[in-house]
Amino acid sequence: MSASMRQPFPLLEIMPPVLNDVVLDFVWDQQKLWSLHLPVTQVSVAELEWHLDLPMWSLNGRPFVLTPKEVAQDPERFRDQYARTLAADTRFPLHLLVRPNRLTVLDGLHRLLKAGIEGRKTVLVKMVPPARLDDIAKVRTRS
Structure with a gap:
C-alpha cells in the first residue's frame, strides 16, 4: 500500500x-494491531518513561493537552484518566514501533503509566517493525 x-x-x-516523531501521520486500526502475530518480549520502563511527559491525552475535549x-x-483532578490507568491490564503487552533512534508506544500508554505507578522495572511488549x-493502516475512503 502506498x-x-x-x-x-x-x-x-x-x-x-x-509529537511529530511519536504519533503516526495516519489512522490505524487497534484490532488490526492486536491481531499481528509478533513475539512478546520485555523492555525496561525507564527506556519508555519519556512518553509520560508528552501531551498525548485530551482534556475537556481539547486534544494534546494532558500528559500521563x-x-x-x-489523580483527583484527572479522575477519569487515572481510573482508566488503574483499570489497564498490564498482562497485555504494549505495542512499540521500532524507529531508527528509539522505540515509541503505539498502544499501551495507560499500561505504561500503571507499570510506573506500581514501581515495575519492565513491561511486556510487542515490537512492530515499520x-x-x-x-x-486504515485506508482512505473514496468519495
Whole structure:
C-alpha cells in the first residue's frame, strides 16, 4: 500500500511538534494491531518513561493537552484518566514501533503509566517493525 492510500491522521495540523516523531501521520486500526502475530518480549520502563511527559491525552475535549505524568501527579483532578490507568491490564503487552533512534508506544500508554505507578522495572511488549505499518493502516475512503 502506498502512503497516499492511508487515511491521514485528522489532528496533524493541531498536534504539537513534540509529537511529530511519536504519533503516526495516519489512522490505524487497534484490532488490526492486536491481531499481528509478533513475539512478546520485555523492555525496561525507564527506556519508555519519556512518553509520560508528552501531551498525548485530551482534556475537556481539547486534544494534546494532558500528559500521563500530570495524571499520576494529580489523580483527583484527572479522575477519569487515572481510573482508566488503574483499570489497564498490564498482562497485555504494549505495542512499540521500532524507529531508527528509539522505540515509541503505539498502544499501551495507560499500561505504561500503571507499570510506573506500581514501581515495575519492565513491561511486556510487542515490537512492530515499520514494514508492518501497512497491515494496521486504515485506508482512505473514496468519495
